[in-house]
Amino acid sequence: MFSAVTKQGERVILHPASHTGISGSPPYHCPVCNEEVVLKKGKVRRWHFAHRHHSLCRAAPESEEHLEGKAVLYEWLERQNVSPRLEVFLPDLGRQADILFTWNGGTYAVEYQCASIPPEEAVQRTNDYLSHHIQPLWIYSSDRLRFDRSQRYSIHAFEWTGLREEQAGTRCSALTYLSPAGGRFSFLYPRASLSSAITYADLYTVELSSMSVSGLIQLPSVVQGERTWMQTWLNTKKQWRYSRSRWHLYPDSRYVRVLFADRRSDIPYFPAEAGWPVEGMTHFNTPPHHWQSAVLLSFLDPLPLYTSFSLQTAAAEFCPVAEDILRLKQSPLVNHPVDKALEQYFRLLEKTPLLQKNGDGWKKVNGVYLPASIDEGYKMDKQYFSLLF
Ligand SMILES: [Zn+2]
Numbered sequence: 001m002f003s004a005v006t007k008q009g010e011r012v013i014l015h016p017a018s019h020t021g022i023s024g025s026p027p028y029h030c031p032v033c034n035e036e037v038v039l040k041k042g043k044v045r046r047w048h049f050a051h052r053h054h055s056l057c058r059a060a061p062e063s064e065e066h067l068e069g070k071a072v073l074y075e076w077l078e079r080q081n082v083s084p085r086l087e088v089f090l091p092d093l094g095r096q097a098d099i100l101f102t103w104n105g106g107t108y109a110v111e112y113q114c115a116s117i118p119p120e121e122a123v124q125r126t127n128d129y130l131s132h133h134i135q136p137l138w139i140y141s142s143d144r145l146r147f148d149r150s151q152r153y154s155i156h157a158f159e160w161t162g163l164r165e166e167q168a169g170t171r172c173s174a175l176t177y178l179s180p181a182g183g184r185f186s187f188l189y190p191r192a193s194l195s196s197a198i199t200y201a202d203l204y205t206v207e208l209s210s211m212s213v214s215g216l217i218q219l220p221s222v223v224q225g226e227r228t229w230m231q232t233w234l235n236t237k238k239q240w241r242y243s244r245s246r247w248h249l250y251p252d253s254r255y256v257r258v259l260f261a262d263r264r265s266d267i268p269y270f271p272a273e274a275g276w277p278v279e280g281m282t283h284f285n286t287p288p289h290h291w292q293s294a295v296l297l298s299f300l301d302p303l304p305l306y307t308s309f310s311l312q313t314a315a316a317e318f319c320p321v322a323e324d325i326l327r328l329k330q331s332p333l334v335n336h337p338v339d340k341a342l343e344q345y346f347r348l349l350e351k352t353p354l355l356q357k358n359g360d361g362w363k364k365v366n367g368v369y370l371p372a373s374i375d376e377g378y379k380m381d382k383q384y385f386s387l388l389f
Contacts, residue, residue, distance in 0.1 A: 002015075006028060011031070032057055066141075084101040109137065111136055117158050167218035183207060187206070196286075238381070242268070272380030286327050306365065308364075311339060
């Protein structure tokens with residue numbers, strides 16, 4: 001920590017870069033738990049206050065990585081002239097924001113996170129800030145970025161809490177990362193997900209020196225990268241159909257199977273219109289052929305032929321189903337993520353015989369068809385692949 005409180009209740013804040021003018025004399029106490037803390041005047045590490053060993057404080061222990069990231073962000077925000085305040089204790093929340101600053105009339109709390117935390121805790125922290133009219137900015141250590149050569153990222157469940165929407169044009173959402181040593185922000189735009197664990201995403205990296213605070217808050221407008229992963233999509237659909245062991249793995253498949261069982265069918269015979277990548281799909285932990293089949297079977301199928309519907313109607317019907325039988329990610333900073341995924345999915349279905357665009361909404365022009373055999377399903381998948389992409 002860079003801050004502590006003296007016996008007299010006076011607040012002492014170390015500037016991360018210069019150590020002159022420490023006001024107040026020891027003993028120093030932690031602003032969060034009030035335990036006595038020690039001033040470490042490191043020659044290599046930055047000066048900081050540390051809890052004693054075995055401290056029970058929620059602010060302890062703090063890794064060097066965390067201290068460094070916080071300092072780099074603080075110095076960067078100082079250069080942006082937004083008068084950042086380091087480690088602000090918020091009594092109503094019973095916690096300390098890493099950095100607090102105001103910009104354009106809004107108050108922002110930077111939460112720099114290196115270690116994994118339970119997703120519930122991240123959601124709670126986010127909602128606490130929001131209820132106090134503070135906008136949290138989750139920034140993760142770039143050491144957390146895990147990916148392979150085919151743009152596949154493995155993103156920890158809690159990291160999704162920090163997903164924010166781009167404000168200017170595309171309204172795509174992104175996660176924010178920082179490399180303190182490299183002096184770079186990285187923005188990860190999730191594009192498509194196969195399951196809760198695997199997400200295809202585009203990564204954009206910007207030097208701290210060429211990034212503005214508005215850019216950080218509103219997120220950079222970026223062009224979608226080349227979707228090389230699309231080439232493997234048909235193969236994935238093939239596995240969903242033919243590999244029986246796969247659909248037993250998903251704990252929620254039981255509920256989706258009920259929808260199929262009502263029609264004397266099962267998941268491998270899912271409609272060829274289901275299981276495609278659409279923007280916003282990353283909000284589902286449920287695999288795409290499951291949730292898209294749920295849209296088709298629970299909402300579209302019961303609808304009489306030639307009925308028109310709006311996104312609002314569909315969302316009002318489908319959202320309770322989604323919350324009931326599907327697994328959703330917790331992204332409290334994104335507005336109506338399920339509606340957005342639905343909208344994109346219906347737009348994709350416009351290219352199929354199922355739907356036609358009708359004003360602001362759509363009209364159902366064909367019934368939902370369940371393939372009679374797996375071979376037939378996969379044959380239709382191949383036709384749809386060339387039709388849709
Ligand atoms: Zn403490």
